[in-house]
Amino acid sequence: MPKVVIDPVTRIEGHLRVTCQVEDGQVVDAWNHATQFRGFEIIMRDRDPRDAWQFAQRICGVCPTPHAHTSVVATERAMGIERVPDNARIIRNMFEATHVGYDHILWFYLLNAFDYVNVPDALNASPTTPALQNLQSQLRAVVESGQLGPFAGHWWDHPGYLLEPDQNLELVSHYLQAIEIQQISNDAQARIGGRFPMVMSFIPGGMQERLEIEEIQYYIGAMERVKDFVDNVMVPDVLALAPVYIELAEQGQGVGNYLSWGLYDDASQEPANRVLPSGMILDRRITDVQQPDLNEVRMFTKHSWYADDAGQGRHPLDASQDPQYTELPPIEGETLPSGKYDWSTAARYGERNLPMEAGPLADMLVAYGSGREQVVSLVDQTLADIGAEGQPQVLMSNLGRIAARVLREKVNVDFAYQWAQELLDNYGNGDMQVYDAVDVPDSGEGAAGWSAPRGALAHYMRIEGGRIGAYAAVPPTNWNLSPRDDDDVRGPLEQTLIGVPVEDPERPLEILRTIHTFDP
Amino acid sequence: MSEEMSAFRGVTRRDFLKYCTWLAGVMGLGEAGMARVASALEAAARRPSVVWSSFQVCTGCAIQLLQAREPTVQNLILQQISLDYQDNVMAAAGSAAEEVLRQVTEGEDFYWVVEGSVATGIPGAMTVAGRTSMEVVDELYPKANATIAMGSCAAYGNIQAARPNPTGAKGIAAYLREDGGVADPVVVNLPRCPGHGDDLIATLTYALVNGELPELDAVGRPVFLYGQTIHDTCFRRGHFEAGRFVERFGDESTGDRDWCLYKVGCKGPVTYAPCGRNLWNGNVSWCVNNAPCQGCAEPDFWDELTPFYDQVRGGDLPGLYGVTAEQIGIGLGIATAAGLAAHGVGTAIRSRRTTRAGEPGRREGGEL
Numbered sequence: 084m085p086k087v088v089i090d091p092v093t094r095i096e097g098h099l100r101v102t103c104q105v106e107d108g109q110v111v112d113a114w115n116h117a118t119q120f121r122g123f124e125i126i127m128r129d130r131d132p133r134d135a136w137q138f139a140q141r142i143c144g145v146c147p148t149p150h151a152h153t154s155v156v157a158t159e160r161a162m163g164i165e166r167v168p169d170n171a172r173i174i175r176n177m178f179e180a181t182h183v184g185y186d187h188i189l190w191f192y193l194l195n196a197f198d199y200v201n202v203p204d205a206l207n208a209s210p211t212t213p214a215l216q217n218l219q220s221q222l223r224a225v226v227e228s229g230q231l232g233p234f235a236g237h238w239w240d241h242p243g244y245l246l247e248p249d250q251n252l253e254l255v256s257h258y259l260q261a262i263e264i265q266q267i268s269n270d271a272q273a274r275i276g277g278r279f280p281m282v283m284s285f286i287p288g289g290m291q292e293r294l295e296i297e298e299i300q301y302y303i304g305a306m307e308r309v310k311d312f313v314d315n316v317m318v319p320d321v322l323a324l325a326p327v328y329i330e331l332a333e334q335g336q337g338v339g340n341y342l343s344w345g346l347y348d349d350a351s352q353e354p355a356n357r358v359l360p361s362g363m364i365l366d367r368r369i370t371d372v373q374q375p376d377l378n379e380v381r382m383f384t385k386h387s388w389y390a391d392d393a394g395q396g397r398h399p400l401d402a403s404q405d406p407q408y409t410e411l412p413p414i415e416g417e418t419l420p421s422g423k424y425d426w427s428t429a430a431r432y433g434e435r436n437l438p439m440e441a442g443p444l445a446d447m448l449v450a451y452g453s454g455r456e457q458v459v460s461l462v463d464q465t466l467a468d469i470g471a472e473g474q475p476q477v478l479m480s481n482l483g484r485i486a487a488r489v490l491r492e493k494v495n496v497d498f499a500y501q502w503a504q505e506l507l508d509n510y511g512n513g514d515m516q517v518y519d520a521v522d523v524p525d526s527g528e529g530a531a532g533w534s535a536p537r538g539a540l541a542h543y544m545r546i547e548g549g550r551i552g553a554y555a556a557v558p559p560t561n562w563n564l565s566p567r568d569d570d571d572v573r574g575p576l577e578q579t580l581i582g583v584p585v586e587d588p589e590r591p592l593e594i595l596r597t598i599h600t601f602d603p
Numbered sequence: 604m605s606e607e608m609s610a611f612r613g614v615t616r617r618d619f620l621k622y623c624t625w626l627a628g629v630m631g632l633g634e635a636g637m638a639r640v641a642s643a644l645e646a647a648a649r650r651p652s653v654v655w656s657s658f659q660v661c662t663g664c665a666i667q668l669l670q671a672r673e674p675t676v677q678n679l680i681l682q683q684i685s686l687d688y689q690d691n692v693m694a695a696a697g698s699a700a701e702e703v704l705r706q707v708t709e710g711e712d713f714y715w716v717v718e719g720s721v722a723t724g725i726p727g728a729m730t731v732a733g734r735t736s737m738e739v740v741d742e743l744y745p746k747a748n749a750t751i752a753m754g755s756c757a758a759y760g761n762i763q764a765a766r767p768n769p770t771g772a773k774g775i776a777a778y779l780r781e782d783g784g785v786a787d788p789v790v791v792n793l794p795r796c797p798g799h800g801d802d803l804i805a806t807l808t809y810a811l812v813n814g815e816l817p818e819l820d821a822v823g824r825p826v827f828l829y830g831q832t833i834h835d836t837c838f839r840r841g842h843f844e845a846g847r848f849v850e851r852f853g854d855e856s857t858g859d860r861d862w863c864l865y866k867v868g869c870k871g872p873v874t875y876a877p878c879g880r881n882l883w884n885g886n887v888s889w890c891v892n893n894a895p896c897q898g899c900a901e902p903d904f905w906d907e908l909t910p911f912y913d914q915v916r917g918g919d920l921p922g923l924y925g926v927t928a929e930q931i932g933i934g935l936g937i938a939t940a941a942g943l944a945a946h947g948v949g950t951a952i953r954s955r956r957t958t959r960a961g962e963p964g965r966r967e968g969g970e971l
Contacts, residue, residue: 089697090732093690096662098731120728121659122769126762131910137897138905141762144663144797189669197694221681230650230685236703237694262669262676269670270887278883279670280663280797283894286912291852291894301887388727406769408727414698426728518853595696 084111085588088414089595090118094194095603096145099564100411101576102420103594105585110594113573113580114420115564116411117427120388124404127554132158132523132546135554136285139542142556144280145189148182148272149535150542150556155285157542160529162287168516170509171289172348176502177302178275178282179347180495184268184309185279186536187443187492190602191317192261195485198596199324200254201244202234208252218256238590245327257316264312271305274298289518294506303503310496313489321489325469325482332471335481335597337579338438339367341445342375342539342562344532347498358498359458359491359534362449365437369475372452377530377541380557381436383429386422386566396436396569399543399555400528402428425566429574430557440575441538441562442601444478444487450494451475457497461490481579484600488536523549535559537602563601576601619644625673629805629881630812630827643812650682651714651811652707655689655753656743658719658736659729659763659772663797664754665691665718671800672885684807687713690731701732708746714807715747717757718798720764721778724771740778744785749810750775751791754798755899758823761796765905776823791816792823794876796899801881802828822902824875833871833896836879839863864891868912870898 087110090100098119104112127138139154140147152175159167167175206223210216225231246254269279275294276282284291294302325331345354345361354361355374362372381396390403397403412418432439439445450458462475465486471477478487509515525548532541538559545553565574573581576598583597620641627636657665669676680686686693687707688700695703707713719736722728726735744750752775755761763772773781779788793802806825809817817825834840842848843863849856856862863869874896882889890896898908908915 091690091696091700093693093696093700096691097660098657098729100730118730119659120722120725120770121763121772123762125767125769126765126905131912134909134911137911138762141661141663141796144661144666147661147663189666193669193692202694225681228650230652230687232680232685232687233689233693235687235693235695236699236706237696238699239694259677266670266672266885270884273884273888275893277888277890277893280661280666281899283890283897286852289853293853406725406728408725410727411730411733414733516853520851520853590699591697 086417086419087585087588087591087594089591089598090414092595092598092603094197094599096143097560097603099598099603101580101594101598102412103580103585103591104419105588105591108584108586110580110583110585113577114424115427115566115574115576116420116425117560117564118411120406120408120426122404122406123556124554127551129550132161132544132549132551133287135544135551136287139556140281142558146182146186146535146537147280148178148276148282149533149540150558151282151285152179153531153533153535153540153542154556155287156531156533157529157544158287160531161527161544161546162521162524162529163527164288164519164521166352167289168519169350170293170506170514170517172350172352173502173506173509174275174290174294174517175285176347177294177499177506178272180306180499180502181268181272181275181302183492183495183536184306184499185265185272187488187495188261188265188268188309188312188317190536191321191485191489192258194602195599196254196258197237198592198599199244199328200246200258201239201251202255203239204244204246204248205252205255207248209249210252215252215256218259219252222255238592241587241590241592243586243592246324250323254320257320260312260316264309267305268309271302274301286518288521289516291518293515293517299503299506303500306496306499310499313492313496317489318493321486322465322468325486328482329469331482331485331596332477332480334583334593335484335579335600336479337440338575339479340365340432340437340439341448342432342439342441343446343449343534344375344377344539344541346446346534354532358455359446359450359494360453360455361532362453363432363439364445364448364452367476367479369448369452372449375432375532377532377543379433380541381431382557382561383431383436383568385569387425387428388423389428391423396431399541399557400545400553402555404555427560427564427566429565429568430561431565431568436568436570436572438565438568438572438575438578439539439562441559442484442487443491443536443538444484445538446534447487447490448475448478457494461493465490481597481600488602525549538563560603564603576603622674626805626808629801630809640808640812644683644808650685651807652687652710652712653684653689653716653807654687654704654707654713654743654747655716655718656739657690657731658717658739659722659756659770660719662691662718665689667797668753668800668803670884671804673801674804679804698732708743711746713747714749714751714810715743716751716753716803717775718753720756720760720772721775722763722770723773723778723782724768728770737778737782740775741783744775744779744783744788749791749816750789751793751803751806752776752823753793753803755794755796755904757798758792758794759902761794762905764903789816790823791819791825793828794824794900794902795878799877799881799883802877820875824900828877829875829900831875831877831879833874833876833879833891837871837891838879839891864895866914867895868910868914869895870901870904870908870915871896873908873915874898874901876900
């Protein structure tokens with residue numbers, strides 16, 4: 084039975100290998116291996132709790148802002164702070180809106196598009212506009228120079244590429260536009276945070292400075308441009324791609340459990356009241372949304388390169404963080420992964436130790452099942468547009484993961500202006516407060532959850548003697564790319580890969596596509 | 604009437620000269636340097652090949668490079684350089700990606716950019732295609748025209764190397780010197796966390812235009828970029844001199860009053876970096892607009908310059924008590940990357956070569 088290994092999985096953040104067994108043109112088993120460890124939680128021990136978020140945002144340079152934000156809220160909870168001033172709540176929403184604004188655009192065009200868009204085939208297009216003609220001649224110059232750069236060596240002749248040459252050329256032009264638009268969103272983020280990546284302006288208790296009027300204006304102008312691109316380029320692109328690649332709706336159904344900690348606080352600062360509310364869906368029951376508990380998360384390390392606690396699911400703050408590397412099986416040969424094979428630990432939920440899928444699909448399904456009006460109409464309209472009216476279960480697929488990320492961006496830009504308006508209203512009413520000073524206590528414990536662009540993100544902190552006694556981050560990787568747990572139940576990506584067709588094991592494009600739907 | 608095109612791959616003459624002027628400014632060449640930059644870029648027949656390795660990373664440096672404006676990212680990757688291997692943006696994956704790397708590097712005519720630290724204590728803490736970061740350095744450092752450490756991780760180990768450094772993380776130069784058997788490695792360090800895309804573009808262009816690497820300071824940073832402290836270039840400096848300090852976040856002294864952040868933890872006086880001259884994200888902002896500087900361009904800032912919101916340790920400040928920033932800072936000395944000679948643009952630059960036996964194979968001149 085052929086073993087198919089992709090290492091490196093490119094166009095992601097970090098380092099990932101995926102091993103699959105392929106039989107009769109289908110994946111029959113799969114293992115994912117995060118091949119990087121840095122030891123953040125060990126490094127953060129015994130430091131000033133106020134500094135935690137600065138460490139934590141370096142976990143991911145693609146999504147530092149939600150890490151910083153979630154970490155600072157976990158620090159607040161450990162310090163006994165349950166709420167921040169309303170202006171801080173709004174500025175944090177604005178911050179996240181600029182971040183989501185860039186992130187989903189980056190993913191859809193820079194990380195995911197080359198799985199469907201054939202760049203060399205754009206040379207066969209017959210463009211009629213000067214802009215596209217110019218782009219085509221630029222591309223031709225690159226190809227004729229023999230220096231293809233990022234386009235070199237890919238499986239461009241794979242039969243799975245189905246777009247027409249004109250569509251390919253147009254999408255390459257959107258790819259280049261996307262680079263500019265993500266910059267515009269990040270410029271607004273830098274006006275709030277000093278720079279991007281690695282933002283500067285959070286502080287336990289609120290924000291370090293209030294936003295000045297010109298910073299708010301800048302945000303509004305930038306988000307208008309992002310919204311214009313999302314409404315007129317990105318959403319139409321996904322609707323144009325869906326019918327061509329409709330087989331994606333038959334692939335990658337996954338584990339059927341979905342987890343969201345929620346996105347965008349309203350004035351109550353309660354996760355269940357967020358624009359995209361916290362919630363979970365079990366066994367594909369979309370209409371039965373339950374509230375998740377941050378303290379019901381359990382970590383397993385039987386198959387991870389940490390000290391072994393077989394049979395022991397542990398609370399994140401009590402889970403093993405001590406590295407215990409063994410080996411990766413060689414790429415060649417028949418050896419399959421066994422024992423420990425992953426730097427990611429396995430996160431599971433509740434009594435049943437459930438693997439949970441996290442990400443925009445989970446966020447959108449939970450919001451849909453919770454009856455959030457904007458989300459319901461948006462999802463229903465999209466289902467109608469792709470010929471699946473009234474069948475939200477169609478979204479539980481590779482296609483759904485792609486579409487949900489685009490729709491989540493749409494929700495983001497539709498709400499972006501509201502935060503600026505709320506902030507200006509508060510200013511107008513004389514409320515300028517952004518910070519409540521609180522001293523670091525001698526002891527405390529806290530947790531916070533948020534829906535980062537990749538999905539459910541949680542941070543946990545224990546303060547001992549005024550210092551960080553224990554720290555844990557449970558990012559979406561620990562859910563989506565978890566290895567098998569102590570009962571050998573596969574993680575979501577491993578499960579999702581099973582059944583994916585593979586036309587040519589030498590060029591496993593379908594496996595790459597499936598991995599990318601999780602934005603790993 | 605169509606605009607006059609430059610000889611430089613389909614860019615208008617005006618945009619091209621504007622870009623050259625900007626680069627000459629960043630490189631400290633002044634107006635006279637603009638013509639040199641322009642002729643050097645136009646003379647390059649083949650786009651310089653760039654190989655980007657990611658080791659223990661968060662990918663922040665790559666994301667920062669995607670924020671570059673001058674040139675636009677599009678012009679950078681389609682016209683100025685050939686970004687032949689970069690795992691976040693390249694189309695190819697798996698063995699196809701590794702084959703691209705093999706083909707590009709066997710020609711030994713490429714600039715090597717590294718993001719991330721080298722894991723020396725637990726080699727398996729970072730693998731790509733089954734190879735550790737140490738194995739990749741051992742193979743590519745001797746082959747590259749020049750090695751550029753993009754960001755604080757590749758330069759000094761950064762956050763991974765903060766105590767207790769569970770993976771034995773090191774910067775490239777430290778790994779080469781301490782474990783790799785290279786007595787005197789030549790690595791251009793471009794620290795900041797994340798690394799700044801403009802620093803990388805300026806350094807690559809400097810090497811192309813001058814045929815040699817820029818002069819480096821004691822910790823491997825180009826002097827033309829890292830010669831001044833944040834404090835020296837800060838717009839809040841007047842408040843510092845006048846003794847007006849923010850004592851507490853969010854009060855009247857913040858917001859649009861811009862008082863000095865020294866007392867709430869600014870590390871600007873001990874941090875050498877160009878942030879105040881080349882701002883971030885298309886020049887729209889920089890950290891001290893919104894927060895105290897955290898010193899991210901300095902080696903070991905996670906241990907030496909924390910807590911971030913406490914006043915900098917080690918003394919007082921110039922202007923107040925007559926103690927110089929150098930005395931309390933991490934020190935600035937000047938070292939040069941010797942052994943390189945100008946051969947004009949397009950000529951391969953050769954760093955010092957060293958055999959594994961440890962003989963410094965110093966090679967004068969840029970042999971091809």
